[in-house]
Amino acid sequence: MWAHIPHWPQNSRPFASFVDRPSAPFRLGAGSQRGFDGFPRLKHNPPRMIPATIQEIERTIRNVPDFPKPGIQFKDITPVLADGHLFGSVIAHLLSDVKPGSVDKIVGIDARGFIFGAAAAAQIGAGFVPVRKKGKLPWATHEQSYDLEYGSNTVAIHTDAIHPGERVLLVDDLLATGGTAAAALKLVERLGGTVVGVRFVIELLFLNGRERITATDVRSLIAY
Ligand code: AMP
Numbered sequence: 001m002w003a004h005i006p007h008w009p010q011n012s013r014p015f016a017s018f019v020d021r022p023s024a025p026f027r028l029g030a031g032s033q034r035g036f037d038g039f040p041r042l043k044h045n046p047p048r049m050i051p052a053t054i055q056e057i058e059r060t061i062r063n064v065p066d067f068p069k070p071g072i073q074f075k076d077i078t079p080v081l082a083d084g085h086l087f088g089s090v091i092a093h094l095l096s097d098v099k100p101g102s103v104d105k106i107v108g109i110d111a112r113g114f115i116f117g118a119a120a121a122a123q124i125g126a127g128f129v130p131v132r133k134k135g136k137l138p139w140a141t142h143e144q145s146y147d148l149e150y151g152s153n154t155v156a157i158h159t160d161a162i163h164p165g166e167r168v169l170l171v172d173d174l175l176a177t178g179g180t181a182a183a184a185l186k187l188v189e190r191l192g193g194t195v196v197g198v199r200f201v202i203e204l205l206f207l208n209g210r211e212r213i214t215a216t217d218v219r220s221l222i223a224y
Helices: 016-020 054-060 084-094 112-124 179-190
Strands: 062-065 073-076 105-109 127-133 141-147 152-158 167-175 194-203 218-223
Touching: 054 084, 054 218, 084 112, 084 194, 084 218, 105 112, 105 179, 112 127, 112 167, 127 179, 141 179, 152 179, 167 179, 179 194
Parallel strands: 105 127, 105 167, 167 194, 194 218
Antiparallel strands: 062 073, 127 152, 141 152
């Protein structure tokens, strides 16, 4: 039942070691805890076979005017997250052109990038690395500042989060001016990671954020 969704577990086999060494012999069929492919069955809310369309996802994003300050139209993705089918579909679309085995780490940006990035990482069996706002990570960090309209912001990454040569996919919920993503990419590069792509759920085209992003393979699902 998973077959139509790219990167669903049977493609990427993130649990291969678990399946290779089952703790007890298992039997398939009615009452089995495993599906035909040997993977644990999802008992609750299994994903449907066909991902929702980009249009269906877009229709569910809520526009909140004047949040967090006057003049900003906030793109609220919580209604998408609250629908299991739509949430799973966003992940499937984000990963649709990512070849299994081609990414070692997914880097997600504080805070909504954690939601999509971590789900995507679990799906393809990649590690997940958080880029957080300054002062939130407990271990040794590298920091990178970037300019905002008024003032500046600083993001941080653990110094041991990425090993030199690891292939990194950067994920965030939204590309606006591009300052946050550009700073996160600098941190990845400082650790010696190879950026293989950047994925956003939403892009605000009128802010030209792409101009600040040096990576070549930059894609977004929904553009306004
Ligand atoms: P920027 O650095 O300008 O590209 O801003 C991107 C970050 O700010 C992302 O992590 C978004 O979560 C957040 N953000 C910026 N503008 C919006 C918006 N209109 N709606 C929702 N989130 C936004």
